[in-house]
Amino acid sequence: MNRFPGKTALVTGAGSGLGRAIALAFAAEGASVVAAGRTAATLDETVGLIEAAGGTAAAVVADVTDSGQVRALVRETVGRFGGLDIAVNNAGILRGAGPVGEVGEEDWDAVQRTNVTGVWLAMKHEIAHMKDHGGGAIVNISSNLGAHLRIPGLAAYLTSKAAVSALTRAAALDHIHQGIRINAVSPGAAATSMSLRPGETEADRAERMKRENPLGRVAEAEEVAAAVLYLASPAAGAVVGTDLVIDSGASA
Numbered sequence: 001m002n003r004f005p006g007k008t009a010l011v012t013g014a015g016s017g018l019g020r021a022i023a024l025a026f027a028a029e030g031a032s033v034v035a036a037g038r039t040a041a042t043l044d045e046t047v048g049l050i051e052a053a054g055g056t057a058a059a060v061v062a063d064v065t066d067s068g069q070v071r072a073l074v075r076e077t078v079g080r081f082g083g084l085d086i087a088v089n090n091a092g093i094l095r096g097a098g099p100v101g102e103v104g105e106e107d108w109d110a111v112q113r114t115n116v117t118g119v120w121l122a123m124k125h126e127i128a129h130m131k132d133h134g135g136g137a138i139v140n141i142s143s144n145l146g147a148h149l150r151i152p153g154l155a156a157y158l159t160s161k162a163a164v165s166a167l168t169r170a171a172a173l174d175h176i177h178q179g180i181r182i183n184a185v186s187p188g189a190a191a192t193s194m195s196l197r198p199g200e201t202e203a204d205r206a207e208r209m210k211r212e213n214p215l216g217r218v219a220e221a222e223e224v225a226a227a228v229l230y231l232a233s234p235a236a237g238a239v240v241g242t243d244l245v246i247d248s249g250a251s252a
Helices: 017-028 040-052 067-081 105-130 155-178 202-212 221-232
Strands: 008-012 032-037 056-061 086-089 136-141 180-187 243-246
Touching (some): 017 040, 040 056, 105 136, 155 180, 180 221
Parallel strands (some): 008 032
């Protein structure tokens, strides 16, 4: 398939995990990709993988919690590739595990700042460009933890991702009349380091998933990326404000 020739896709948190898989997937289908994040070395690795496969990409260091940096990120994306057609707001952190009454204030603030305010700031500046340049598609990466499923000990993360799901739907209604389609993907445990428990190996995780997960395995990063690409594609032209859960049945 080659669904995105001539399009420019911006992916935040693209230095590893789901963000890297999403960036690679867009590039494989013809998009010029801007891989954004806070660590230059890992972004350069992502760009190297894309270019080695024959794709086009650039790395831009930016912190999504800083409005000025996000504004500059959008400006640089447009400057490098001539536009911004697709944005995937994937940057997020997991901190502050523990019961609600024991979560540290610094951890709480950091999680909300990155996972919620970071998505809002990214959309704010992406929308500012898209609304004056023919619209576009935005996909926010939320989680099955939050709006869809709750587990003990992760209140800060759960709250932040439930907020992303709600924010996505609100933004979708606010901006569809400007030609901007906004949706979310909510992954569950995927084949990335974030789904590993402390001290757990990938083999340990695979055994745990056989017991805990209806499908019996984690989702592959490429399976999550496929959902993102669908929502960004013309095939999803009537999909507005959805929150697509990819969690192997965990929240069913």
